[in-house]
Amino acid sequence: MSPSFETPPDAAADNWLRRDAGWSAAGWRHGWTTTAGPDFRAAPETAGHRDAMAALGRAAGLPHLAWVHQVHGGDVLRATQPGLAGAADALWTDVPGLGVVGRGADCPLILVGGRRSDGSALWGFAHASWRSTVARVTSTLMSRLLDAGLLDTTARALICPSAGPCCYEVGPEVRQAARRELGEDALAFFAPGGERWRLDLWAANTRQLTDSGVPAAAITVTGHCTICGGDLYPSHRRQGAAAGRFAAFIGGLQL
Numbered sequence: 646m647s648p649s650f651e652t653p654p655d656a657a658a659d660n661w662l663r664r665d666a667g668w669s670a671a672g673w674r675h676g677w678t679t680t681a682g683p684d685f686r687a688a689p690e691t692a693g694h695r696d697a698m699a700a701l702g703r704a705a706g707l708p709h710l711a712w713v714h715q716v717h718g719g720d721v722l723r724a725t726q727p728g729l730a731g732a733a734d735a736l737w738t739d740v741p742g743l744g745v746v747g748r749g750a751d752c753p754l755i756l757v758g759g760r761r762s763d764g765s766a767l768w769g770f771a772h773a774s775w776r777s778t779v780a781r782v783t784s785t786l787m788s789r790l791l792d793a794g795l796l797d798t799t800a801r802a803l804i805c806p807s808a809g810p811c812c813y814e815v816g817p818e819v820r821q822a823a824r825r826e827l828g829e830d831a832l833a834f835f836a837p838g839g840e841r842w843r844l845d846l847w848a849a850n851t852r853q854l855t856d857s858g859v860p861a862a863a864i865t866v867t868g869h870c871t872i873c874g875g876d877l878y879p880s881h882r883r884q885g886a887a888a889g890r891f892a893a894f895i896g897g898l899q900l
C-alpha cells in the first residue's frame with residue numbers, strides 16, 4: 646500500500662501532526678508528530694511528559710492516552726486505562742477513546758489496527774528498535790491482538806518515519822543476534838556497508854507482520870528516513886544526545 650500523507654482536519658491549530666490519508670479514509674484515528682510539535686523526550690511521569698501528552702491529546706482529539714516505559718525489549722502490555730501501563734515496547738487496547746502512544750527518534754514506531762468478527766476494533770503500537778525487533782516485539786503484539794479476537798484479514802499496519810535501510814548501520818554483533826534469535830532468514834535484512842552492516846528494520850518488521858497474517862497490501866511503510874530525510878523528525882543517529890523524541894499514536898476507529 647503506497648503511503649499518502651495529509652495534515653489533520655484541525656491543522657489550523659496543529660501543523661505538527663501527520664496522518665496517512667488511507668488510514669484516515671478507513672476511519673482510524675492515528676498519526677505522528679514532527680519536530681514542530683512537542684518534544685516527547687521527557688521520561689514518563691515527569692511534568693514535561695505530561696505536558697507533551699496533553700498537547701497531543703488535544704491535537705489528536707483523543708480524551709485519553711496511555712503509554713509505556715520503552716526499554717528495547719520484547720514485552721507487550723494491554724492498556725485498560727489512561728497513563729503509564731508499565732515497562733514494555735508495545736501496547737494495545739480495545740477501550741473506546743483510549744489512544745496508545747509510542748515515542749522515538751530513529752526506532753520504527755509501528756501502528757496496528759483491525760476488527761473482531763463482531764465489528765469491534767482493537768489497536769496498538771510497537772517500538773521496534775533493533776533489540777525489540779530481534780526480541781520479536783511486532784510478532785508478539787500481533788499474537789496478543791489475534792488472541793483477543795482480531796481477524797487477520799481486517800488487520801492493517803503502518804510503519805512510521807524512522808531509520809531507513811539507506812542509513813541504519815549496525816555492527817556484526819547485531820547481525821549475529823538477529824541470526825541467533827530469528828534464524829537464517831534474518832540475514833536477508835542486512836546489506837554490507839563497509840566494515841559494518843545496514844539493517845532494514847522496515848523489512849524485518851514487515852516480515853513479522855506478514856508472518857502474523859497481516860495482508861501485505863495492508864502494510865504501509867511511510868518510507869521517510871529520519872537520518873537522511875531532513876529535520877522534520879528528530880534522529881538520534883544524526884543529532885546524538887541532543888535529539889528530541891517524536892510520538893506516534895493510534896486511538897481506534899472514529900465513532
Ligand SMILES: [Zn+2]
Nearest residue numbers: 811812870873
Ligand atoms: Zn536514510
